[in-house]
Amino acid sequence: MSRKKRRSKSKKGRWWKVLLVISGAIVLTAGAFALLVLNDVRSTVNNKLHEDIDSIDAAAAKEKVKNEEPVNILLLGVDERENDKGRSDTMIVMTLDPNREQMQLVSIPRDTEAEIMGDGRITRINHAYAYGGSDMAVNTVENFLNIEIDYFTKVNMEGLSQLVDSVGGITVYNELAFTQDGYHFPEGQTTLSGSQALSYVRMRKEDPQGDLGRNSRQRQVIEGVIEKGASLNMINQVGDVMEVLGNNVSTNMDFEDMRKLATKYSNARKSTTTYQMSGSSKTSSGMYLIEMSEEEINKTSEMINNFGSNQTAP
Template sequence: MNKQTRSERNSKNNKKTASKIVLKIVLFFLLILVAAGGYVGWQVWSDLQSTTDNMYEAVEDRQEHAARQEKPVDVDSGEDPFTVLIMGIDNDGDNVEHGRSDTMMLVTVNPNTEKTSIVSIPRDTYTEIIGRGIKDKINHAHAYGKASMAMDSVQNLLDVPVDYYVSVNMDSMQQMVDAVGGVTVTPPLSFSQDGFTFREGEPTHLEGEKALAYIRMRKKDPKGDYGRQFRQRQIIEGAMKSLASVDSIRNYRGILDTLGNSMKTNMSFAEMQDLFSNYRGAAKNIEQDQLAGSGTMMNGIYYEIIPDEEISRVQSHLKTELEL
C-alpha cells in the first residue's frame, strides 16, 4: 500500500516535467524543420541533417527481443508502437559514449491509441546486466557496454523490446543552458551546492554553471535520487522551452552544435522525419509512471530492490501500451 502511494505521488509531482523531456526535444526538431520551409530554407535543413548525422550512433550486438523477431518495428508506416530509452549520462568527459546512465526512462509511443507513456527507472535498481554476466546497478550497464548493454538490460528487466535510445550528457547541460540564455526554475527545496544557494518555492534564473550545481546535488535531498531526477527534468524542460523562442531559432547554429556534441541516438534522420510526420498525435495523451522499490545495503553498497510484483505491474502496463 505504501509503495503504491509513493509511486502515485511521484507520478503526480513529476508528470508535467518528465513527460516533456522527449516531447520538447521532438518539438524543437519539428520547429527547425518548419523553419527550414519558411525562415532560412535549405541552410537550416542542411545544418539539421548534419547535426543528426553527428548524433547518430548505431547499436551493435543487441539481444533481440522475441516480439521484434516476429515483427520488426516500422515507423515509416506510422502504425507500430515503439519504445525509446532516454538516458542522462553522468561522466567527466565531453561526450556520451561512456559513463553511468544516472537518469533512465523508457518511453512507449502508441499511434493507434495516440498515447505516450514514460516509466522512470531508479538508477540504483539491482538487476542483471545483460552481456556482463553479473547483477549490479542498472545505471552501470551503460558504463560497461554503452547504449547496447543498457538497452538490453532494460529490455531484460521489463520484458519489452527497446527499439531506440537517446542519451544526453548531463555535464553538457551547462553549455546547453548557456546557449539558450539560461532557464528559470522553482526549487522544490532549499539547499546549497558548489557555492550556489537555492530557496524552496522561489523562482530562480539559472545560467549554465549554476544549473549544473542545481542538478548534481543528491545527498542533501530527502527524496534522494528521485529528487535529483525531478530537478534534472526541470532543467531539461526549461531548456527545451527556451529552444522554442525566436531568439533560439536565430541562434540555431550554436544550439545544434551543442546538441550534436551532447546527444547520441540510433535514430536516423529519416526515422526522425517519420516520427514527426506519423506520431505527433501521441503527444496529446501522456502518462507518467515510476518503477518503485526500497533501498538496501549489500556488501556496503546501496541498491534499490524492486519487488517482483512491482516489476510485473510495470511489465503488464508496458505490454498493453505496445500491444504485445
C-alpha cells in the same frame, strides 16, 4: 527473468526545430519544417549523432513510426569524465503515443539491482553503460522490464549546461529549497541558466528522497527544455544547438527518423505523465542497491507496454 526474444514490432515538440536531448534526458523541440531539412542539421545528425547498436531492430522501429504506433525511447544521461567512460546516472524510458497525443516518462533509479545482459553480473543497473556502452544499457533495460526499446538517446551530462543555454534558459517549479555548487534554489518557480540546471539535477544529498527527488528534477528539466524550445523561433539558434548536440549526444535515430517523428508525433507532448520506480534498500558486498519487487517490475512493464492501448481516446 529471461530476456524475451525480439519480435516484430507491428504490435505493439512540437519537434520541428530539431531533436534535442538531455537526460537528464532527451529534449524535443518544435519549429518550422524548413529547419529540419537544412544541410548542416542533416549532416550533424547523420555524421556526428548517429550510432547503430545491435540490441535495437532499426527496421522494426521505422515500421512502428510509419504506422504511428507508440514508441519507446531510452534516455541515458551519462556523467562522462576524462579517462572514464562513466555510468548512466539517468535512465528514463519515454513512451510517445501520437494517436492519443500523450507522453510517458518512467524513471529507473541508477542503483536499481539488475542482471547486466551480456555480462552476467547482478549489480547496479547503471553499470551496464560502463561495462558495454549504450548497447548493453538498452539490452539490460529491455530484459529488466520485459519491454522493447525502439530508440535510445545518450547525452553527456557535462553538455547539459550548454544545451539549456542554447535555448535561452528554462523555468521549473522547485519543491524543495536547497543550495548546490554555490547556487541557491528557492522553493517555487525559478529560472535556470545552463550551469544552474546542471547543479539542480545533480543534487541529492540534501533531498530526503535521495535519487527519487533527483530523478524528479531531471524530468522537470526535460519538460522545461521541451516547453521552452517549443516556444522559440530557433532559426538563429540552430547552429549553437547543433554544435552542442554534435559534441554531447549520440542516438540510433538518423535524420529521417527524426523528421518522421517530428511530423507524426509532434503532439505527444500535449499530455505528460511521469512515474518513478521505487523499491527497498539493501547492501550487497558493501554496495548500496535498490531491490525492485516482482510486483513493481511487472507494474512498470505493463505501464510501458500498454501505454495508450487500453485508454479511451480523447
